[in-house]
Amino acid sequence: MKTQKKLIPPHVGNLLKTYYKTNRINKSGLARAMNRNRATVQDYEERKSLQCNVLWDICVAVEHNFFADLAAQLPQTYTTHVPEDTTQAQRIAQLEEENKILAGQLELLKEVMGK
Template sequence: MEDNTPLGSELVPDIGAFIARYFKEKRTYKSALARKLKVRPQTVLGYRQKKSMQTQTIWTLSLELKHNFMKDLADQLPKEFSTFSPKDTTLQDRIAALETENELLKAQLAVLKEVMGK
């Protein structure tokens, strides 16, 4: 018997769970959010039970709530998966700058010890 289940479909994260968690932790007023989104309050309440959701809806919720639900979903994927976003090199740049500064300070300390020793 052939298995027609899409690869990894059993591992799909539940977007409704992310939204429900956000609503609970941030004590979100669903009626106010519904007015901002121009939808019925029942629609906003229904977001908590949805297993999947259109990208536009997730995007709009993220903008209105100032919370990156897309990143929450992306963090569920393995780290080795490729993306189109540029690599964040700020830490490596900061480390390189600090190492350069450290070498300079070591040289200055050596000169100061030499001058003080005389």
């Protein structure tokens, strides 16, 4: 483990507060969805950190991945066990193959037309 500069952890409550305001999240409705008291949900906004299970419950209730938001604030050089998304690479490969086929068909068409 290398020694790196001290990273300041984000204020999770501020992250939640900003998300609620931007997305017009009703805290009473959120409290009901989480089966918690409205005052408890309001208190989460003031906390610097939250237990993972509490943040998980909020993610599920509002259908937003706050863990990804937090992870995005870490340096790109940090490792992860998240599998790489290969859907774009697969789609590019598929389109390149299709492009080769179409280029071949175009050449054949040019030959048939006598050009």
